Amino acid sequence: MSGPRHRNQKQQPTKRVNEKQLRRERDLKDMQELAQQIADFDPKGVTSFGELPISKFTAIGLKKSHFTTMTDIQMASIPLALKGTDILGAAKTGSGKTLAFLVPLLETLYRNQWTQHDGLGALVISPTRELAIQIFDVLRKIGRAHSFSAGLVIGGKDVQVERDRISRLNILVCTPGRMLQHMDQAAGFEMGNLKLLVLDEADRILDMGFRKTIDAIIQHLPKNRQTLLFSATQTKSVADLARLSLSPSAAEYISAHEAASSSTPTNLQQYYVITPLPEKLDSLFGFLKTHLKAKILVFASSSKQVRFMFETFKTLHPGIPLMHLHGRQKQTARIEVTDRFAESRNACLFCTDIAARGLDFPSVEWVVQLDTPEDADTYIHRVGRTARFDSAGRALLFVTPSEEKGVQARLEAKKVPIEKITIKESKKRSIRADLQALCFKNPEIKYLAQKAFISYCKSIFIQKDKTVFKFAELPVEEFAESLGLPGAPNIKFLSSQKSKLLKNASKQNFSDSHNEDASEDEVKSNAKDTVRTKYDRMFERQNQNVLSQHYLNMVNDENATARNVVEDDDDGFMSVKRRDHELSDSSASEDETGQGESDRRSVPALAIDGAHASRRQAKAALSKKAMLKYKSNPTKLLFDDDGNPHAIYEFKDEEDFRKHGEAEEQKAEFIIRAEQRMREVDVVDKAIAKEKRQEKKRKRRERELLTEEDNMSEEYDEDGSGGSDNDDLRISGGKRKKWFEEEGQAKRSHANVIKIAQPTSLDELEALSLSLLNK
Numbered sequence: 001m002s003g004p005r006h007r008n009q010k011q012q013p014t015k016r017v018n019e020k021q022l023r024r025e026r027d028l029k030d031m032q033e034l035a036q037q038i039a040d041f042d043p044k045g046v047t048s049f050g051e052l053p054i055s056k057f058t059a060i061g062l063k064k065s066h067f068t069t070m071t072d073i074q075m076a077s078i079p080l081a082l083k084g085t086d087i088l089g090a091a092k093t094g095s096g097k098t099l100a101f102l103v104p105l106l107e108t109l110y111r112n113q114w115t116q117h118d119g120l121g122a123l124v125i126s127p128t129r130e131l132a133i134q135i136f137d138v139l140r141k142i143g144r145a146h147s148f149s150a151g152l153v154i155g156g157k158d159v160q161v162e163r164d165r166i167s168r169l170n171i172l173v174c175t176p177g178r179m180l181q182h183m184d185q186a187a188g189f190e191m192g193n194l195k196l197l198v199l200d201e202a203d204r205i206l207d208m209g210f211r212k213t214i215d216a217i218i219q220h221l222p223k224n225r226q227t228l229l230f231s232a233t234q235t236k237s238v239a240d241l242a243r244l245s246l247s248p249s250a251a252e253y254i255s256a257h258e259a260a261s262s263s264t265p266t267n268l269q270q271y272y273v274i275t276p277l278p279e280k281l282d283s284l285f286g287f288l289k290t291h292l293k294a295k296i297l298v299f300a301s302s303s304k305q306v307r308f309m310f311e312t313f314k315t316l317h318p319g320i321p322l323m324h325l326h327g328r329q330k331q332t333a334r335i336e337v338t339d340r341f342a343e344s345r346n347a348c349l350f351c352t353d354i355a356a357r358g359l360d361f362p363s364v365e366w367v368v369q370l371d372t373p374e375d376a377d378t379y380i381h382r383v384g385r386t387a388r389f390d391s392a393g394r395a396l397l398f399v400t401p402s403e404e405k406g407v408q409a410r411l412e413a414k415k416v417p418i419e420k421i422t423i424k425e426s427k428k429r430s431i432r433a434d435l436q437a438l439c440f441k442n443p444e445i446k447y448l449a450q451k452a453f454i455s456y457c458k459s460i461f462i463q464k465d466k467t468v469f470k471f472a473e474l475p476v477e478e479f480a481e482s483l484g485l486p487g488a489p490n491i492k493f494l495s496s497q498k499s500k501l502l503k504n505a506s507k508q509n510f511s512d513s514h515n516e517d518a519s520e521d522e523v524k525s526n527a528k529d530t531v532r533t534k535y536d537r538m539f540e541r542q543n544q545n546v547l548s549q550h551y552l553n554m555v556n557d558e559n560a561t562a563r564n565v566v567e568d569d570d571d572g573f574m575s576v577k578r579r580d581h582e583l584s585d586s587s588a589s590e591d592e593t594g595q596g597e598s599d600r601r602s603v604p605a606l607a608i609d610g611a612h613a614s615r616r617q618a619k620a621a622l623s624k625k626a627m628l629k630y631k632s633n634p635t636k637l638l639f640d641d642d643g644n645p646h647a648i649y650e651f652k653d654e655e656d657f658r659k660h661g662e663a664e665e666q667k668a669e670f671i672i673r674a675e676q677r678m679r680e681v682d683v684v685d686k687a688i689a690k691e692k693r694q695e696k697k698r699k700r701r702e703r704e705l706l707t708e709e710d711n712m713s714e715e716y717d718e719d720g721s722g723g724s725d726n727d728d729l730r731i732s733g734g735k736r737k738k739w740f741e742e743e744g745q746a747k748r749s750h751a752n753v754i755k756i757a758q759p760t761s762l763d764e765l766e767a768l769s770l771s772l773l774n775k
């Protein structure tokens with residue numbers, strides 16, 4: 001028995017070595033054959049993945065993910081990329097660009113026999129975290145049969161944890177800011193072996209916002225790598241190619257749909273509707289009410305607008321599930337929203353352009369653009385969230401009358417077929433009064449409305465294309481009213497030099513932060529340890545002047561507004577001041593709710609100068625106590641039987657007074673009467689006070705008894721006789737300790753304990769407490 005076993009043990013390692021060697025030889029042969037097949041490969045007429053010269057591992061992944069026939073861009077780019085050519089790929093939205101770069105990526109590493117010890121072999125850069133996650137998911141699916149290690153570097157996680165992980169990975173999918181952070185901070189983060197670089201949504205990654213970050217990343221990468229650039233709206237800039245060390249003569253420019261009559265998917269129907277700015281929200285609400293069963297994406301130009309729409313529409317209940325997505329949300333919330341929307345059948349997602357590129361939500365029926373996109377490319381990316389691959393979709397763009405001509409021209413130039421429609425009068429629904437009521441009731445909503453107003457105005461002002469975006473023509477007052485605001489916050493521009501400085505400063509911050517999704521106007525608090533309320537956070541924001549102005553209006557006098565012109569750091573080049581409203585005296589009563597503009601003459605000015613105001617001052621303005629010192633002493637009135645008010649010590653007519661006798665006597669009589677009345681009232685007051693004391697005592701005892709009971713149950717749980725996380729079990733367990741003793745027990749233990757039945761209702765408990773107190 002032992003002999004053969006010994007022989008086996010001796011033979012096994014040799015056998016294993018032989019097997020390994022054989023496998024390696026086989027793999028090498030496969031790879032050589034594959035390289036030959038690629039060299040000989042003629043892509044003409046090839047339409048399926050099965051015909052491509054790719055490894056069996058990638059073929060398995062594609063088959064298991066149900067990808068069989070290639071799309072146009074895949075057919076055009078994969079064969080070339082397999083041969084090692086640099087690619088600049090452009091194809092319509094939803095046409096399958098992700099596979100067009102992931103298949104060559106896997107194959108490059110495979111043919112280079114990449115192992116864990118070779119370090120990073122391929123890097124995919126995406127402009128947003130959401131898109132990076134999505135690319136990573138597709139990579140996991142089609143790369144399932146390979147043995148490469150892959151990871152996501154998108155921020156939102158502990159840098160150290162991420163750093164430890166990425167040094168062992170072969171493929172990284174990342175956002176630019178976080179990637180650079182790792183490259184800069186991690187000594188020995190080896191990129192020298194990198195074989196392939198992919199830029200998805202390349203035009204966005206190469207544009208101004210990411211310029212510095214990308215240039216810095218590229219510096220870390222070896223020059224002799226392969227580079228693949230993909231987008232629906234591609235860059236052809238030679239300067240951009242030079243930045244990536246690509247030579248225009250060597251790189252292949254592939255435009256899968258250049259000859260097509262439109263640059264958007266053919267199964268996408270596109271409409272625009274002329275809507276004055278103050279009517280946009282009404283129209284959108286009407287639209288949602290009539291599309292309750294649809295899956296809708298609504299794009300707005302800023303996160304503030306998105307939040308305002310979400311918070312208000314949620315209260316107005318259009319009848320469709322609402323979600324929101326923007327860069328100021330925490331990473332977990334962003335992932336949760338994208339997943340939830342992807343799974344939804346009917347829902348409306350309010351979002352910023354964070355969702356404009358690349359995201360592949362299944363079955364989106366409508367893309368609504370509430371705010372005009374900054375350019376035609378952004379329009380194309382936004383509408384591309386519907387009608388993906390071979391499904392149908394519809395898109396609706398709201399255009400203000402002043403934007404119509406410019407928008408039409410821009411879209412026509414980009415070959416976007418769009419049709420003008422009008423909204424049926426019967427489908428319009430005004431929500432202005434509802435929004436005003438919401439702003440009136442809820443200061444946070446009013447604050448959001450002010451922020452939404454400012455960010456919209458800002459977005460129009462900073463647009464480059466002045467033929468479309470005409471700031472001077474904005475109907476600001478009506479727009480503010482449409483958001484529910486009592487009036488438009490004033491917008492004041494800084495000198496061009498200062499605004500330039502601020503702009504540059506913010507850009508600097510942007511690139512320094514290495515966080516492309518960083519919130520645009522939140523000030524990071526230094527006070528890490530203190531507990532901060534939502535109001536604290538509201539005041540910490542740089543644009544707080546908008547809010548403090550709101551409170552200021554409650555207490556400020558007319559003159560103070562002159563001091564309220566403050567620079568608005570948040571918006572870079574604008575300053576905001578609250579407008580003085582001419583108000584009738586009746587509005588003074590509204591001040592206490594914070595909604596009306598005050599009759600400021602009655603109250604001395606509390607100088608709260610917008611952003612310069614300290615939080616304490618602003619809070620003081622809120623405090624009722626602070627207000628009290630500006631009020632005169634209260635006057636108590638007595639009402640006679642006819643309902644006429646009289647002061648307590650009312651002056652009488654002198655003659656009338658003398659008729660009743662000598663002044664001194666009258667005074668003495670009055671004092672006696674008053675003392676008598678005081679004594680009587682005192683008796684009543686004392687009785688009331690006693691009653692209150694007893695009531696207080698009774699309630700305190702009641703609370704103590706309940707606490708005692710709770711403690712008992714806890715003890716019970718700790719004893720292990722009851723499951724603390726299973727209330728049902730504990731209750732039906734029946735073995736619970738009680739805070740009172742039962743009849744038999746009392747007799748046995750303490751002779752002087754009163755016999756009490758366990759109270760079953762609050763009344764019984766109250767009676768029991770009273771009886772205990774009276775004892």
Ligand SMILES: Nc1ncnc2c1ncn2[C@@H]1O[C@H](COP(=O)(O)OP(=O)(O)OP(=O)(O)O)[C@@H](O)[C@H]1O
Pocket residue numbers: 066067068069070071074091092093094095096097098099231232357358359360384385388389
């Ligand atoms: N060959 C294929 N066969 C079937 N479905 C495919 C194929 N290629 C891609 N798809 C599907 O088409 C959809 C769009 O693909 P993908 O997200 O890659 O498009 P895209 O061109 O990158 O879009 P965008 O420009 O918006 O980023 C996805 O749901 C994907 O699964």
